[in-house]
Amino acid sequence: MAWSDTYEMVCGVETHVELATKSKIFCGCTTEFGGEQNTHVCAVCSGLPGVLPVLNKEVVNLAIKAGLALNGEIAEFSKFDRKNYYYPDLPKNYQTSQYDLPICKNGWLEITVDGAKKRIGITRAHMEEDAGKLVHSGETITSSDESYVDYNRTGVPLLEIVSEPDLRSIAEVVAYLEQLVQILDYTQVSDCRLEQGSVRFDINVSLRPKGTSDLGTRTETKNLNSFASVRHCMEYETERQAEVLDAGDKVVQETRTWDEGKGITISLRSKEEAHDYRYFPEPDLVPLVIERSWVEEIRRTLPELPTERRMRYESLGLSEYDAGVLTSSRALADFFDEALSRYADAKILTNWVMGEFLRLLKANQQSVLDSPISPVQLAELLELIDKGSISGKIAKGVLEDMYATGKDAALIIKEKGLGQISDEAALAEIVEQVIAAHPQSVEDYRAGKERAIGFLVGQIMKATKGQANPSLVNKLLKEKLS
Amino acid sequence: MVKFVKISRQAVEHVALLARLELSEQEIGTYTEQLNTILDYAAILEKLDTSEVQPTAHAVPLHNVLREDEVRVSMPQEKVLQNAPDAENGFFRVPKIV
Known part of the structure; x- marks a missing residue:
């Protein structure tokens, strides 16, 4: 029996997003990923005594932008607070964060699971600084005798987005995260490189008997950075909690970590861990007063968001599935739109983008942004098919060459002599040669065997290396045989 | 005037734990007394009417x-x-965390 027959899951997610600024939130160190350990560090972000942080304006701009895209209310008055705890990735022994007056509150986004739409509340979004990175000597944190600290990431600006506990299934959680990341990608608030840890998820989950409304005791699993690990972790953790409850025991409220290798969550509980952060207003930073004119200025820079774009594509006659794939990343949707501005048949364009183009990207393990083919070049190729210069079949090979060389379609067709033969006189000559060489087929056709013409067309295509314009070949053959 | 809740010995032990301070029995007694004196003094501020503030x-304004x-x-x-108690290969090195 599955646990879901007995229990209902309640889940809320905290998402940490690294904002796409050039410099850190309170100092001028670069936010660039990688770099030799402890080389993107200064007196401010390493927490030396006597230094003063100064807030990066772009962090506020991006936080407002994300807040608006998530349908949130932007605070008129906002401030920073110190969250006090001891952990080696935190050089100051406190994290500069926001407590009671976050920059954004009461947002929402809409997910679709199994065709049903559902609105997921976003309690708040607040600005804070990222912590450093720990490298453990053992395989996991719990099995390590010592750890190594790199403070390059310390002070990289984060937006922490806290959802309401509105999620009731793993499918809903994954849909919420995908939708959230898409919005952050479209608004370019973050580079959204999950594999580099620029978006990380903390999953709060509890079970309760079906039909009851009191919340069960939850656990929090921290620092997941892919949709797949969220899915696997939740499958494990819900099963684990169900077993605890089935045995008549109580779930312990605690922080857990996901061991990807073993596929289990592990308790991070310790005697010393007390969630008593003793927040107090950050005396080194003055508050923010956010005039409505500032918010409106940023609202004007909001791009078309994924949901709006999907609807627009569907209105062009594309299927819900196709519209979903094309809008899955802003880069792909932008590519499609740019090609569409040059080549108006959305359906043909969709077939090429979702078929050959994505296949080539996947085969070369590249993203849309790395594509050697520009949207205009793809549009030009499709125009050449429409004009009859090449057949669709030949065009696939041309696209591969375009991908490999970056050359325009027209140039490749010219260089390789791939142009479709639409010259009636030239083609008529070949048609006559083929007729002369195959008297039996001609006789069969004249005797009423329609199929014989197919053989003759094939011979003409062979003679022209597939470049003959098929409709012209048919027309000429019929004329000469009648 | 609202009277502040007295700071108990347990509260001092808890705060000491959070601040990673190791206190002797005698120190706990001393600090409990001193913290209460400080809070009593600060309680003078409670005489102000701040309902409109x-x-x-x-x-700083x-x-x-x-x-x-x-x-x-x-x-x-x-x-x-430079000030790291322990470092290796460009990293700060720290003891076992959990």
Whole structure:
């Protein structure tokens, strides 16, 4: 029996997003990923005594932008607070964060699971600084005798987005995260490189008997950075909690970590861990007063968001599935739109983008942004098919060459002599040669065997290396045989 | 006037644990007494009528002190690690965490 027959899951997610600024939130160190350990560090972000942080304006701009895209209310008055705890990735022994007056509150986004739409509340979004990175000597944190600290990431600006506990299934959680990341990608608030840890998820989950409304005791699993690990972790953790409850025991409220290798969550509980952060207003930073004119200025820079774009594509006659794939990343949707501005048949364009183009990207393990083919070049190729210069079949090979060389379609067709033969006189000559060489087929056709013409067309295509314009070949053959 | 809740010995032990301070029995007694004296003194402020006053977010009447998003040169690695009690290969080295 599955646990879901007995229990209902309640889940809320905290998402940490690294904002796409050039410099850190309170100092001028670069936010660039990688770099030799402890080389993107200064007196401010390493927490030396006597230094003063100064807030990066772009962090506020991006936080407002994300807040608006998530349908949130932007605070008129906002401030920073110190969250006090001891952990080696935190050089100051406190994290500069926001407590009671976050920059954004009461947002929402809409997910679709199994065709049903559902609105997921976003309690708040607040600005804070990222912590450093720990490298453990053992395989996991719990099995390590010592750890190594790199403070390059310390002070990289984060937006922490806290959802309401509105999620009731793993499918809903994954849909919420995908939708959230898409919005952050479209608004370019973050580079959204999950594999580099620029978006990380903390999953709060509890079970309760079906039909009851009191919340069960939850656990929090921290620092997941892919949709797949969220899915696997939740499958494990819900099963684990169900077993605890089935045995008549109580779930312990605690922080857990996901061991990807073993596929289990592990308790991070310790005697010393007390969630008593003793927040107090950050005396080194003055508050923010956010005039409505500032918010409106940023609202004007909001791009078309994924949901709006999907609807627009569907209105062009594309299927819900196709519209979903094309809008899955802003880069792909932008590519499609740019090609569409040059080549108006959305359906043909969709077939090429979702078929050959994505296949080539996947085969070369590249993203849309790395594509050697520009949207205009793809549009030009499709125009050449429409004009009859090449057949669709030949065009696939041309696209591969375009991908490999970056050359325009027209140039490749010219260089390789791939142009479709639409010259009636030239083609008529070949048609006559083929007729002369195959008297039996001609006789069969004249005797009423329609199929014989197919053989003759094939011979003409062979003679022209597939470049003959098929409709012209048919027309000429019929004329000469009648 | 609202009377502050007295600080108990347990509260002092809890705060000491959070601050990673190891206190002797005698020190716990001393600090419990001293903290209560400080709070009693601060309680004088309770005589003020603050019902019409907004909570203070900052002592200085300033807001929106912001800098442009510009990258500056960071410190060299050896400077960053200069005060490290233990370091290896460019990293700070720390004892077992959990």
